[in-house]
Amino acid sequence: MATHKLLLLPGDGIGPEVMREVEKIVGWFARNGVGFETEADLVGGAAYDAHGVSISEAAMARAQEADAVLFGAVGGPKWDGVPYAVRPEAGLLRLRKDLGLFANLRPAICYPALADASSLKREVVEGLDIMIVRELTGGVYFGEPKEIVTLEDGSQRAVDTQLYTTGEIERIARVAFDLAGKRRNKVSSAEKSNVMKTGVLWRQIVTRIHREEFPATQLEHVLADNCAMQLVRNPKQFDVIVTDNLFGDILSDIAAMLTGSLGMLPSASLGAVDPKTGSRKALYEPVHGSAPDIAGKGLANPIAMIGSFGMALRYSFGLIEAADMLDRAIANVLASGTRTRDIAAPGANAVGTQEIGDAIVKEL
Amino acid sequence: MATHKLLLLPGDGIGPEVMREVEKIVGWFARNGVGFETEADLVGGAAYDAHGVSISEAAMARAQEADAVLFGAVGGPKWDGVPYAVRPEAGLLRLRKDLGLFANLRPAICYPALADASSLKREVVEGLDIMIVRELTGGVYFGEPKEIVTLEDGSQRAVDTQLYTTGEIERIARVAFDLAGKRRNKVSSAEKSNVMKTGVLWRQIVTRIHREEFPATQLEHVLADNCAMQLVRNPKQFDVIVTDNLFGDILSDIAAMLTGSLGMLPSASLGAVDPKTGSRKALYEPVHGSAPDIAGKGLANPIAMIGSFGMALRYSFGLIEAADMLDRAIANVLASGTRTRDIAAPGANAVGTQEIGDAIVKEL
Ligand SMILES: CC(C)[C@H](C(=O)O)[C@@H](O)C(=O)O
């Protein structure tokens, strides 16, 4: 029985309760021949409370060792006042950077059964299936200088630096074109090349990679503000959207919200493939946040977290059959009407976090 | 008869044809006792074609002299290949910067008669009335360094700099709180303080201005990605949103698109009030762009441009009665069903750009 090393980082808010449901699924697979070696550790506010940092060196070492990291969510009002360097989000940012997880895949899928939960008209979003490919280790998130300085007159000046290199843009472009080839073969590249030099370089390099390596794929360039508009106006025009770290943060949240299925959407953050082992570092997390308002109440929808584990089965472990099985189990549970509050049909009874996990295990 | 100095910069694409309709309105006011001294000049691609720059020094001098600038739109595929420094958008950016137009007011209003034109459900957007206050002369648009450098190995590195000072944030915060006081008295301040130092400073200063000067206004801080989500999920929760140049670019486009009335939305860009004269520099422009695909066909909706002139009447010339009159005339024309293609009721006959202008003059 092969074992796969999985690190669970539940984090804060609803993180721990949705992670508990993933553990049920992992347990089921273990009982049925797919072994996982799981460890768990703290991240975010929980790590800060225990260690005074948002991720400990020990947890970082475990993440480096793991075949895949499952990440819940971080943050909450409790830690609003903690120093910038150890705020909950810093743990996530360090994981992304130190593991080299440059490619963030965020599917936005509108499940037909849930189309009415969207604030958009059914016909605008029904059947929506977009993949946002967000660059995750560069741009304004990590560029230096990044500082606040106090000037002579006592006033302050804050600076962030948006920085991209040829190599960073090339590798994320390739991920996007590759994915498009397995989908509807269209890539929309979003930047602000009319205002930003990083956007100018981004457009140049994406254009070249397209011409040299993926000429059969349809490529369009779209300004990020217009892309946001078009996502609201007619999202089905898109297949794969490739964009930088900051625009990706915003555009992927818009795309997720369109679907009416925010509690359903998983994501994968992938590193480069190691030419020696053929494997890559990876972290899987739900698109939703820590939702402090409903934390601990057993109301959270665990499907995005469970789906993130499904993405790990597929992308990190090559267990395509197991991943398909899990996806089918999720779909069946949804179809049976067993749903949490956020996606329950009007008038239908909503169930809690645990019931969803149990129902999926039962389906398996 | 008082005269007011107006500079018309129609620009590219549909800019000239929607500006022509404004001239009709200006003409009507002139015949009825409100005199304007109008000049016109080139900007954007049109200026590039004539002078090799996106705005000439002569046009800049006229803009400095004017009481208000009316700006159409710039850009189009024709100028996609021109050098970065003289691309069409550079003319607009220079106007904003050199005139010190730091406060960009972008109302997003959903006209009940047009609610069905939105891609969002009627109940989500009907009656929507948000004001986005976007900082317009700072941030990543103007920060230095802003460059692409070629490294020793032939690869390139692009840099943009996001920069904000105490003073820049204070003055835009005041504009937002001031406006909120005349509305529903709520300000939502959007930034990425969990990732960006400029966001940290932004939040600090907005918090202080609120405490010291506008304690009676409701203030909430919202992360920009969440703000984008909430705009899609439930936009009516917002009154005034204050945010930086780049987030404002994206968030205001989302807000505009929600309304289903993109061709209807005006905007104002205002400078500081001169303590001596009590006046301020100002530029008024529609939220929509140059729409090269329909340019020259007489299909464009001129209402955003005419409404921008209405904002000039109100904010630059203090002609409140005239502004109200113009707003009423626009509303009456809309109510009568005289509409351009973009907002025509399903099955109804759409009219052209000129018919709308004529109909508004007739209503006046
Ligand atoms: C938590 C935060 C740092 C993070 C980001 O801005 O990247 C989040 O919004 C996300 O999209 O994963």
Ligand SMILES: CC(C)[C@H](C(=O)O)[C@@H](O)C(=O)O
């Ligand atoms: C034309 C462009 C430079 C401009 C901007 O990015 O500010 C436009 O998108 C806007 O919002 O006015």
